[in-house]
Amino acid sequence: MIVQTAFADNAQEKALSVRDLTKDYPGVRAVDTVSFDIDRNTVHCLVGENGAGKSTIVKMLTGALAPTSGSMAILGRDYAPSSTQDARESGIGTLFQELHVVDQLTVLENLTLGMEASRLGFLVKSDLEERVTKTLAAIEPTIDPSARVSSLSVAQKQIVEIARAASSGASIIIMDEPTAALSEREVERLFGVIRRLRDSDVTVIYISHKLDEIFELGDNVTVMRDGKHIATKPLADVNGRPELIEMMVGRAITHDYESRGEIADKPVLTVKGLSNYLLKDVSFHVNEGEIVGFYGLVGAGKTEVARAIYGADKADGQIDFLGRKRPSSPKEAIEAGIALVPEERRTQGLFTELTIRRNIPIMNIRKLASFGVFKDEREKEVAREYVGKLGIATNSIEKYAEKLSGGNQQKVVLSKCLFADADMLLLDEPTRGVDVGAKSEIYDLIRDLANNGRAICIFSSELEEVLGICDRVFLMYDGRVEAEIQNGAEVDIPQILNVVTGGGRENP
Amino acid sequence: MTDLTQNPTSGDRVKRFLKDYYIYLVLILVVVVLSTANLDKFPLFERGNFLSERNIINILRISAPILTLAGAFTLLMISGYIDLSVGSAMSLSAVVYAMLVINGVPFLPAFVATVLLGVLLGAINGFLVIRLKITPVIATLITLSLYKGIALLLVEDGVSAIKSGGDLKMPGWFNDYGRDGVLFGLPWAFWVAILVTIAMIIAQDRMKLGKYAAATGGNPTAAKLSGINTARTVILLYVLVGVCAALAGIARSSFMSLGDPLSGDGMELTAILVVLLGGTAFSGGEGRVLKSFIGALIIMSLTVGMLTLVPAYFQTLVVGTALLLAAASNHLVSRRDSEN
Numbered sequence: 107m108i109v110q111t112a113f114a115d116n117a118q119e120k121a122l123s124v125r126d127l128t129k130d131y132p133g134v135r136a137v138d139t140v141s142f143d144i145d146r147n148t149v150h151c152l153v154g155e156n157g158a159g160k161s162t163i164v165k166m167l168t169g170a171l172a173p174t175s176g177s178m179a180i181l182g183r184d185y186a187p188s189s190t191q192d193a194r195e196s197g198i199g200t201l202f203q204e205l206h207v208v209d210q211l212t213v214l215e216n217l218t219l220g221m222e223a224s225r226l227g228f229l230v231k232s233d234l235e236e237r238v239t240k241t242l243a244a245i246e247p248t249i250d251p252s253a254r255v256s257s258l259s260v261a262q263k264q265i266v267e268i269a270r271a272a273s274s275g276a277s278i279i280i281m282d283e284p285t286a287a288l289s290e291r292e293v294e295r296l297f298g299v300i301r302r303l304r305d306s307d308v309t310v311i312y313i314s315h316k317l318d319e320i321f322e323l324g325d326n327v328t329v330m331r332d333g334k335h336i337a338t339k340p341l342a343d344v345n346g347r348p349e350l351i352e353m354m355v356g357r358a359i360t361h362d363y364e365s366r367g368e369i370a371d372k373p374v375l376t377v378k379g380l381s382n383y384l385l386k387d388v389s390f391h392v393n394e395g396e397i398v399g400f401y402g403l404v405g406a407g408k409t410e411v412a413r414a415i416y417g418a419d420k421a422d423g424q425i426d427f428l429g430r431k432r433p434s435s436p437k438e439a440i441e442a443g444i445a446l447v448p449e450e451r452r453t454q455g456l457f458t459e460l461t462i463r464r465n466i467p468i469m470n471i472r473k474l475a476s477f478g479v480f481k482d483e484r485e486k487e488v489a490r491e492y493v494g495k496l497g498i499a500t501n502s503i504e505k506y507a508e509k510l511s512g513g514n515q516q517k518v519v520l521s522k523c524l525f526a527d528a529d530m531l532l533l534d535e536p537t538r539g540v541d542v543g544a545k546s547e548i549y550d551l552i553r554d555l556a557n558n559g560r561a562i563c564i565f566s567s568e569l570e571e572v573l574g575i576c577d578r579v580f581l582m583y584d585g586r587v588e589a590e591i592q593n594g595a596e597v598d599i600p601q602i603l604n605v606v607t608g609g610g611r612e613n614p
Numbered sequence: 615m616t617d618l619t620q621n622p623t624s625g626d627r628v629k630r631f632l633k634d635y636y637i638y639l640v641l642i643l644v645v646v647v648l649s650t651a652n653l654d655k656f657p658l659f660e661r662g663n664f665l666s667e668r669n670i671i672n673i674l675r676i677s678a679p680i681l682t683l684a685g686a687f688t689l690l691m692i693s694g695y696i697d698l699s700v701g702s703a704m705s706l707s708a709v710v711y712a713m714l715v716i717n718g719v720p721f722l723p724a725f726v727a728t729v730l731l732g733v734l735l736g737a738i739n740g741f742l743v744i745r746l747k748i749t750p751v752i753a754t755l756i757t758l759s760l761y762k763g764i765a766l767l768l769v770e771d772g773v774s775a776i777k778s779g780g781d782l783k784m785p786g787w788f789n790d791y792g793r794d795g796v797l798f799g800l801p802w803a804f805w806v807a808i809l810v811t812i813a814m815i816i817a818q819d820r821m822k823l824g825k826y827a828a829a830t831g832g833n834p835t836a837a838k839l840s841g842i843n844t845a846r847t848v849i850l851l852y853v854l855v856g857v858c859a860a861l862a863g864i865a866r867s868s869f870m871s872l873g874d875p876l877s878g879d880g881m882e883l884t885a886i887l888v889v890l891l892g893g894t895a896f897s898g899g900e901g902r903v904l905k906s907f908i909g910a911l912i913i914m915s916l917t918v919g920m921l922t923l924v925p926a927y928f929q930t931l932v933v934g935t936a937l938l939l940a941a942a943s944n945h946l947v948s949r950r951d952s953e954n
Contacts, residue, residue: 194839208829208833210900219840220840222822227821227822
């Protein structure tokens, strides 16, 4: 390998250097000429809002994506992984949010998986087992190597996976929101593991929305915003949460909320004390004709609120919707007049292999039938009506949903909900993957629906979206509604970010 | 969260014990019931005694094909895959083996050639599933039809099986392998089944193959991320199943003194049944070769026992019902596990 001279003289001291790294997607520059260094044997945090470009950088580091331009180096040596396998062999281990351990094998078998010493296919004794056992004991002595992984908690499985990366010779371990599913005690234990890793010649790249964790654990921090590098500096030099949040937000977020006038206090949905595996005592109400937003970062519990109301997840607490029977399944929710537009449009919201006309009436197909016999003509009429009403750009109602643009697909999903006679719409990330023009059309549609008396809940991780369209916004963090704000000109954006990154606890 | 591994309650221990040993308890139960039932009026059992030497030998030698198959089939199912073509592969092997022998090929070359045929049949399944990416159920349903079709074609028009007749005569030694007692009253085919099972137990516990099969079935992504060549693992397992199907075909052919193109019919169901009965998860990842072997003994004891109790045409229904029970209990166990 060639040692590149473009990097600094002390390049060997840098666990990882990134120079002018850029990633372009059609129409979007996700990462824009980013350069920074990560010191050896430190915990280096990567922060930024949703969409700041953190996960794109991680994907390039782990070989899942190739950069459009720019370069990377590990310990001063050029690094351009061609695959995730290649990245692992270059010493970059990754702790994915989805765990990659084999439940049916023991801890030790998992630690040695794929690295076993063997002769003619027969397993033979080697020092490998002793080595990985030692590595595991060094970072977490309470896990029994002979235990079945299926008997471990999520936190312990995570540690097994970290131990595997460490014992397969990773010099850098990337952790993306590793505490999302952990209890407080488990988080403490994980932090202990991370500190011991750092002391045993491993560099950790730590990504989290929880700023308290960053301050507790990190040595240095890199702040990203809108795909650009804002700053890299020691956390000791960062003046508390306010400075970090200011770097993350930077400019004022533009939001063009137009007040829709006074909304009468006429609750259609009242939720009290909603709690389940993730949600903690969530209470709120939504009025007729109101657009309510739920804003929070990944794992805050937005989707879970929507699923609980929709009857897709079990939850304790009260849900009252116009005095109707509380739905215990999506089918009952639809019958009660609640419709959900799921986050994963292509896999959960749409039948991509059916045509527009087959998609639109599918939630309420009985409306098209008389005496149990389905009327093709009625279906066409309905499809034409909605294509016109919602402005779905297509030359034919016989077009496959798969072939439509993201914005038009979302309009088809909305049509489905409207045809189902929903009085309330739950919209989870309604404009994800939708281009700017179609976005504002969808916003107009949502406003129209609300003006016609429907109640609307939007669950979004885009602050601009929530502030652009919602009348009231609930801020979520860690399964709780931490604050409620009335939308208007004087919203305090740094304060919002403070709340959704866990800063609302001290000064509510 | 507390460590479940550290302090199992007594209830957990009972559950564990049942999970680990229920198959042996079932075998004992079946043997006890069959040997105490009053079977005097059933001529199949010598003097109505299930535990008579002749009866045990009889059961073990008809069990040779399924005992040979169970181990490799278990490993394949642990890896999350399935082979519905085993019955047809067995029939085709039986026909080919009988044809070779009846045309004067000596035992060893005929035997080796048939085993090589098994390698080919298994490799074709592996190729369809891994390289052409056809869903395992569909791919092996296709070969089920293909292999059986070839077996039927090989048998002359108007004749139901390859057998002695006309100018061609089966040699006298033809029955030695699958029927006539050679060692402790049992034929070679049974001892081969024992050897194959021991080999599969070693493969499961002492070789990379067994561990990789469990990893592939348990968490394919994790297996791939660990650098395991899951494609090669699965193809190898299909080949193993193919070889065992060929051995089972030879055993059946030798037992019946003919090459019957229908002799393996329904074997896929029996194989799935014994493997599920042995506690292998249908979703893959978990299972024991030895328990499937015990499962096969249970099913064969029951089958023979049933022959004496209920008409033969009831058997398919009974096998189906047993399969349903095995699958349902399997589902219940795995659901309880994931709820913990």
